[in-house]
Amino acid sequence: xxxxxTSSRLGHKPALDGLRAVAVLLVMAHHLRAFALPxxxxxxxxxxxxxxxxxxxxxxxxxxxxxxERDATGRIAFRSFYRRRAFRLFPAVxxxxxxxxxxxxxxxxxxxDEVHFWFGAFTYTSNWVMAANWSVPANTGHMWSLAVEEQxxxxxxxxxxxxxxxxxxRVLPWLAGAGVTIAIAARVYLTHRFGSGYPxxxxxxxxxxxxxxxxxxxxxxxxxxxxxxxxxxxAVGWIGAVALAGFVLYTNPTDAFLYTSAxxxxxxxxxxxLLLGLLDEHFALTRVLSTRPLVAIGRLSYSLYLWHMLVLxxxxxxxxxxxxxxxxxxYLVASFALASISYxxxxxxxxxxxxxPLRRRARTDVPHRRVVPAFAAAGAxxxxxxLLTVAPAYARRHDIVARDRAVAAAVAxxxxxxxxxxxxxxxxxxxxxxxxxxxxATPDQVPIAPAAPVIAPSPxxxxxxTTLTRRTVTLTLAAPALGTDPVTRAVVLLATLxxxxxxxxxxxxxxxxxxxxxxxxxxxxxxxxSCRVAVGAVTPSTDPAAATVHAVYDGDASTTPAxxxxxx
Numbered sequence: 001x002x003x004x005x006t007s008s009r010l011g012h013k014p015a016l017d018g019l020r021a022v023a024v025l026l027v028m029a030h031h032l033r034a035f036a037l038p039x040x041x042x043x044x045x046x047x048x049x050x051x052x053x054x055x056x057x058x059x060x061x062x063x064x065x066x067x068x069e070r071d072a073t074g075r076i077a078f079r080s081f082y083r084r085r086a087f088r089l090f091p092a093v094x095x096x097x098x099x100x101x102x103x104x105x106x107x108x109x110x111x112x113d114e115v116h117f118w119f120g121a122f123t124y125t126s127n128w129v130m131a132a133n134w135s136v137p138a139n140t141g142h143m144w145s146l147a148v149e150e151q152x153x154x155x156x157x158x159x160x161x162x163x164x165x166x167x168x169x170r171v172l173p174w175l176a177g178a179g180v181t182i183a184i185a186a187r188v189y190l191t192h193r194f195g196s197g198y199p200x201x202x203x204x205x206x207x208x209x210x211x212x213x214x215x216x217x218x219x220x221x222x223x224x225x226x227x228x229x230x231x232x233x234x235a236v237g238w239i240g241a242v243a244l245a246g247f248v249l250y251t252n253p254t255d256a257f258l259y260t261s262a263x264x265x266x267x268x269x270x271x272x273x274l275l276l277g278l279l280d281e282h283f284a285l286t287r288v289l290s291t292r293p294l295v296a297i298g299r300l301s302y303s304l305y306l307w308h309m310l311v312l313x314x315x316x317x318x319x320x321x322x323x324x325x326x327x328x329x330x331y332l333v334a335s336f337a338l339a340s341i342s343y344x345x346x347x348x349x350x351x352x353x354x355x356x357p358l359r360r361r362a363r364t365d366v367p368h369r370r371v372v373p374a375f376a377a378a379g380a381x382x383x384x385x386x387l388l389t390v391a392p393a394y395a396r397r398h399d400i401v402a403r404d405r406a407v408a409a410a411v412a413x414x415x416x417x418x419x420x421x422x423x424x425x426x427x428x429x430x431x432x433x434x435x436x437x438x439x440x441a442t443p444d445q446v447p448i449a450p451a452a453p454v455i456a457p458s459p460x461x462x463x464x465x466t467t468l469t470r471r472t473v474t475l476t477l478a479a480p481a482l483g484t485d486p487v488t489r490a491v492v493l494l495a496t497l498x499x500x501x502x503x504x505x506x507x508x509x510x511x512x513x514x515x516x517x518x519x520x521x522x523x524x525x526x527x528x529x530s531c532r533v534a535v536g537a538v539t540p541s542t543d544p545a546a547a548t549v550h551a552v553y554d555g556d557a558s559t560t561p562a563x564x565x566x567x568x
Contacts, residue, residue, distance in 0.1 A: 058215065059213060304336070308331075
């Protein structure tokens with residue numbers, strides 16, 4: 001073992017920024033594969049572990065700062081700690097919520113979903129909102145991990161201080177070990193009780209806290225000089241790196257061993273081992289991850305994580321007829337553009353105000369020279385981000401709503417185990433299992449339409465063609481039914497879109513027209529679309545089945561057009 005003085009500070013480690021870059025790029029690749037290129041062999045299946053890298057790194061850095069402060073001052077200044085966290089994290093989240101709300105408004109996304117998202121985002125409880133099966137816009141599902149981290153930031157400093165006061169600093173490894181054991185037990189118990197890794201195991205804080213606590217344990221070891229010799233640390237780092245590479249290349253987040261055999265803990269332990277190696281400046285991977293491009297991406301990692309899903313759901317809607325290279329390039333360029341604007345004009349100007357209370361600045365002669373311009377820059381950045389997203393969101397509003405409904409239907413079909421809700425009166429219930437298999441899928445990686453991704457891969461896994469062989473589809477109409485709402489009377493229209501094999505075709509917009517009005521519906525995972533046409537004052541004797549209905553599907557790059565009429 002090597003010893004380091006407790007008065008030393010960790011300082012800035014460029015390699016840790018590089019590790020952030022690897023983590024966020026893995027997450028972006030994971031979402032690209034899940035939502036757009038589900039069969040792309042060149043995208044690794046294990047990109048999900050980028051989140052676990054973030055967890056381990058966050059636990060390590062936060063605990064290092066807390067231990068350094070306690071050793072230097074004998075206490076932990078909670079007010080200063082939480083103020084720094086707030087100014088570091090919240091401005092970008094607030095900007096994202098504003099931009100997402102504006103895009104959702106023009107795209108016609110569900111207001112209920114938006115309210116659920118706002119509540120989870122502003123209270124940092126998104127993981128619990130989603131675990132409770134509250135619907136949220138599909139492009140906000142990634143917010144769950146930020147909620148887990150923030151909950152850790154709120155609780156961990158208090159627990160750490162109380163435990164250290166009572167038993168001394170030596171209690172921290174035991175505390176971390178107890179938390180890891182609880183996380184493993186919770187995953188196993190909940191998985192066996194509910195029969196699936198989602199939503200409880202994947203989203204609950206207590207089942208993911210082991211990664212944060214392993215990072216915290218490493219911080220204690222480093223702070224108190226309980227680390228191995230440099231050569232041993234480098235060997236440990238290589239073992240961790242190889243193990244992580246295996247997870248990236250050969251696992252996916254639905255693998256049962258992650259939940260029932262401490263798989264997530266093994267993954268977090270591998271990340272902790274790599275992190276130990278990266279603290280040695282002579283470690284080969286330290287030099288690689290300290291290169292300028294990776295460090296620059298790492299500094300943008302928080303912004304990239306926030307904005308990339310919104311970009312994915314909007315930008316790729318314009319690129320259905322382009323190959324994977326064009327689509328991936330556009331996705332990356334747009335994500336980096338929004339992230340750079342967010343970092344430069346929203347995050348960076350406000351971060352310094354987390355170091356000292358604003359009221360102290362008000363006693364000096366500089367508040368208007370610093371405070372006003374900083375907040376003005378943040379506001380201007382939010383406006384620019386809004387303008388850059390609202391127009392394309394409106395242009396592709398039908399696709400965005402279709403994706404939201406398809407993801408919601410996929411999750412509901414998987415976890416309800418019963419026909420999809422809201423089947424109109426008189427219509428035949430839909431078989432929820434007729435759609436694509438989303439077994440064990442997580443809320444931020446449920447494929448939208450695995451049978452027809454936005455960018456279709458070629459059979460041999462190479463670059464996809466620019467055009468697709470279109471499937472022949474048929475459209476059938478059910479008898480119109482009168483809605484049950486006594487206030488807003490409406491005729492409920494129902495149509496089913498299926499391919500030649502009888503499988504439902506999801507996430508497609510169907511246009512309905514009747515004598516009294518028109519509406520659009522989006523097919524769910526079973527290929528069923530429904531919508532309502534308000535008919536004003538309807539008498540009880542009105543027979544909606546006597547209405548004449550026409551339904552049209554315009555087709556797309558992967559499916560042929562289709563139409564149907566009622567009466568047949």
